[in-house]
Amino acid sequence: MKTLVVKCFLLLALVCSCRAADSIWQLCNTNSNISASSQVSKNIDSLLATLVSKTPSKGFKTTTSSSYNNKEKVYGLAQCRGDISNTDCSTCIQDAAKKIREVCQNQSDSRILYDFCFLRYSQENFIGKLDTGAGLIYFNVANVTEIDPKKFDNELGALFDKIRSEAVLPKNKGLGKGKTKLTPFVTLNGLVQCTRDLSELDCAQCFATAVGSFMTTCHNKKGCRVLYSSCYVRYEFYPFYFPLDPAKTGPSVGRISSVHLSP
Template sequence: MHMTRKTSSWRQFLQEADDPLGQFCNENTKISKGGKLSENIDNLLPEIALKTSSAGFLATSIGKDHDIVYALAQCRGDVSTQDCSNCIHDATKQIRQRCPNQADARIWYDYCFLRYSNKSFIGEVDTSFGIFYFNVENVTDPEGFNKELGALMDRIRAQAVEPKEEGLGKGKTVLSPFMTLYALVQCTRDLSEISCAQCLAIAVNNFPNFCSNRKGCRVLYSSCYVRYELYPFFFPLDSNKTGPSKTGKVSVYP
């Protein structure tokens, strides 16, 4: 397992809100720029940009035999259609710039996720590569906080696996008159209920490894997304709340 870590100020993080949270370019899937696989990727991306925002999700493919490309795009379930569209357009442009010669590429934004590969991955849980963002500040009452966090995560994970929710769960818990805990989980919609529950369990079980007693944490996998904060981050937003002072990042490779 290989990890990279960096820490940045929250002000800088806000200024980079339009930049990806991270990307994964599989170096074991090198392709030639003028080849058929590369051409199919280029032909597929405009379709993804055009079609994803209407439903907030798209799973598709193009080509045949050794040149087939599978793709999945999904927006966070609480964002508007316009925000979804903007995010997916950015993703389709950036993914080829950042992973120009790979058949397997993934890119994460705050509002959306995009992935394509020459191997079929639809319906399969993938936690082989993960990105973890965490608040560098610790909570003052770890025992009480972790109890409330666990209860909230259990509640929204149960919500996410209900068919009508399409993999999305979100909620909040008032910890004190001055502090509220917000959390959101989401699976990609190609997963079954059992697979969604499995991915979310893996993400939450990694909290002690990367986000132990932290005021905020984000787990980004190819199949699910988990986040909690002591400030509002999902829509509709609670007003008059502020974000953390600093955030850190860890990327975990298989």
Template sequence: MKLSYEVAVFLVLCVTIAESVHPLGKFCNKRTAISNGSKISANIDSLLPELALKTPPNAFATSFSGEDEDRVYGLAQCRGDVSTKDCSSCVQDAAKEIKQRCPNEADARIWYDYCFLRYNSKSSFIGEVNTSPGILYANVKNVSDPETFKKVLGALMDQKRGEAVEPRNEGLGKGETQLSPLSTLYALVQCTRDLSQIDCAQCLALAVENFDHFCDNKKGCRVLYSSCYVRYELYPFFFPLTSDNTTVKP
């Protein structure tokens, strides 16, 4: 699969589980500069607190503000395993930071570990698959047995993708599998809830394809699109945490 030039690739060593304080990435569409006299900026200011308020109870919300050519559409979603409290905190941070980081653009997106938020004034994107731009994070360390690792990872991802498209799971699939007697592989996939089952499956398939291109044999990898998210690690990163050195999240 050939990825768009807009895809930003970041290589980082993932060693700890962090709260959603700093964004994983952002996208400010420079081709959607807000013109002087436009009501779009004011509509964004109205939309963002509404998303921050509506999202936490269900971990997902869509909304719009304004009329005609100045209307702004928005979407926010939290990772399906986080608490309502953490969801609320994350979306509030996202609503604050996205306007500060993209002050003059009518199309903006921001990714955190616990949540994602976007808005666009040009057209409604609700229900549409979007895989560009994307953000990729890869662990800098390689696995010791690539052949076995790929086989186990492929089976686990197939299983979690299958779970995510089931309506009762609301786009979320997460779980673990034994990689060796001393090693466990963890995986989480999620689609935004506005997608159909077919579109969710398509987005996740495209995201997982990046494993071979950018995360080949790596101990951990994350692919973040506007419509879906996939991640695997050799340590527990989703809730409830169950390793000997962690506590279960209430």
């Protein structure tokens, strides 16, 4: 698949109680000559039913679906963000399964990302393989003014070194989160997560690739999200992971523009 990076210039919402029905990104491999046959389509529906029913209990599921002779096999993965409830996970996966069939019609290589979950299926076996070939970057258009830029870089780097090292530990299931005070009145919040099919090494490599955008596309910005099929990293100047502090959230405001880049 051709590498595709999407960079969205976004004045981010001040609150993260995002509805699961609002997808962030979907990728349908329309460049591929592989389209879903009738049997593959049935296998996809069967696979999605399994992901919808099985993912919420543990927040993660991989599965396959094939016909009686093991031809036209489809591989699938679903994962919820590690800080959300089983109920929110279930809602998100249901929405993802429904929408991916609407936006990626007749495609046998598709993925969809929400703030709370990620779902993917393909006829190629992608399970356990690092994938940073396609991604999405969101960042706040406002620059950091509350702290010296060099100090901010150092604090941001230290926070993500900490939460990345936590996320790769098997007991944490790919999730790391934390915060640090930049000033008495400003707190930097960060979260990372990789898909739980990855090895510790591949998870760390995905994080390194994603966090690299903090010093380029997102440099000195007040918020940034870098999203790949294999991992997710984010920082904000407001609480966005659960449990939220309602006293520190605010209304959603913003302007969105985007540019698609390809090699």
